Amino acid sequence: MPYTPHTKDEIELMLQTIGIKSEEELFSSVPSNLRVDSLDIEDGLDEYTTFEKFKALASKNVTDKTIFLGGGYYDHIVPSAVDALSSRAEFYTAYTPYQAEASQGTLQVLYEYQSLVCKLTGMDVSNASMYDGATALAEAALMAVRISKKNKILIDAGVNPTYIKVVQTYLSFREIEVEIVDLKGDISDFETIESKIDDSVAGYLFQNPNFLGSIASFEKIIEKLHEKGALAVSSVYAVSLGVLKEPSSMGVDIVTADGQCLGNYLSFGGPSFGLIATKQEYIRDLPGRIIGKTVDRDGKEMFVLTMQAREQHIRRHRATSNICSNQNLLALRSTIYLSLLGKEGFVELANSCHSKSEYLKENLSKIKGVEIFNSSTTFSEFVIKTPCDASDILEAMSSRGIYAGINLGNLFEGFENAILVSVTEKRTKEQMDNYVENLIEVLGGEA
Known part of the structure; x- marks a missing residue:
């Protein structure tokens, strides 16, 4: 949205137009004991400085990790x-x-x-x-x-x-x-x-x-x-x-x-x-x-x-x-x-999510100490059970640039060693192989 601050002259003109002398009078109907005496707000910034400040704030967000999180919200490609x-x-x-x-x-x-x-x-x-x-x-x-x-x-x-x-x-x-x-x-x-x-x-x-x-x-x-x-x-x-x-x-x-x-x-x-x-x-x-x-x-x-x-x-x-x-x-x-995907494109999207999920699931199941919890067919998400606490594994994987899944121990009793893994069409073979390689190292280096 455009950044459109009011100048002091514009504020003065508006106050004159409605017949009051100050902005405080706009709040005269509010009981005095409920009003704030003063607000510690810095002076306004120019446009360039404002953009720089927002860029600095935005840079604190972590946006460069590979996402295998799901549980209702998914990292799909948006055309x-x-x-x-x-x-x-x-x-x-x-x-x-x-x-x-x-x-x-x-x-x-x-x-x-x-x-x-x-x-x-x-x-x-x-x-x-x-x-x-x-x-x-x-x-x-x-x-x-x-x-x-x-x-x-x-x-x-x-x-x-x-x-x-x-x-x-x-x-x-x-x-x-x-x-x-x-x-x-x-x-x-x-x-x-x-x-x-x-x-x-x-x-x-x-x-x-x-x-x-x-x-x-x-x-x-x-x-x-x-x-x-x-x-x-x-x-x-x-x-x-x-x-x-x-x-x-x-x-x-x-x-x-x-x-x-x-x-x-x-x-x-x-x-x-x-x-x-x-x-x-x-x-x-x-x-x-x-x-x-x-x-x-x-x-x-x-x-x-x-x-x-x-x-x-x-x-x-x-x-x-x-x-x-x-x-x-x-x-x-x-x-x-x-509308952009159309019927065939939507089917292709779903098939891609499913096939990539099956690829990662199969390769994770080969790691020593890792088990696939699901006994039933899955679409694009599945649960792995690990030999140690899921929170420790996820923290270690995060430090390696991978959001490896959701810690089910935070949601269900008895699932402290379980991770919900999600795969979308956005994940590449290289990213999935990297997930497997890093998990092997985190678990002690044995496949």
Whole structure:
């Protein structure tokens, strides 16, 4: 954004225009005991000095390490065209995409976004994006409760632990019972899950591939859910849909995902956006806003905001969601990204992530003392168990320029020697070989 400070003369003119003598008078309505007497702020800097200061601050960020981190956020290639098009002034504007005054161009892009999400998931309808993957899953849980008119949610322990916490927080204020079903090794405990599906269950939330990277088939569980009038809610890694079966073909009722992996950077933690899609019959329970296509009185094609069932548009108690933000710009980026890749390119991307992951997994399994924890097929993430504490290994690898994975001991009991490793199309053979060579040295030099 442009750096546009006000000069003293401009400030004086503004004060004269509104009829006051000082800036302090602007805050006269604030009680004196709540005001700050003075702010210790340095004098303003010239443009060049400001840039230099920001460059010095930015240089403290570590950006030159090879990333094998995943767990919900992934280091993918972002085509330059995504930056160029999404940065155009027509899109990169103020906070108006919520409102009826949103431009036809913005509305059309969001309509295309919805269409792409439906193609990706196989579902009938999508909204115009959510805040992030975690809140999208929480909103899906609320959908399941509204639709089924029941108040118990089962959550598979294979769901991202951060997502689980967000779902628990959301539902704790609604007197909705939440039960987490533990994994059996690296995959869902289907026998236990099936035993817990009864007439009180509104929905079952699961992740495929799960947080540990393992892939499973959920068709039988989904059949049991539907027999009991409950909904199947799946959280997915969007890129994996380039090779895995569409959630709709398994009978899933609501699909959610985080959209960071679709043309958005890691950005040191955010922002991201969430996607959510469902069956046509549940469209009126879908939170957020939906973009529709129609014609005006002259018969010309046009796009409109429709079914805005949020508290900003209808009475609060009737709203399907009170979340007051989506991520329009990042959803736009994903639309450009998916359009650039096309169907064949997206499949190629997914295959690249999978094949490179298998290459690294195979080579890591050959290292003395290293075991692959996953018993099931994986897509692009997997867990390695090491002969010593994962925190020590990761620290040593980081000092060698490699972010080697996520320490699962920080998230789960009994996983102190386990590391979640992620591979994307961005990783080269040389980088993966370097990972293996350095891990051998860190573990004592024996392959």
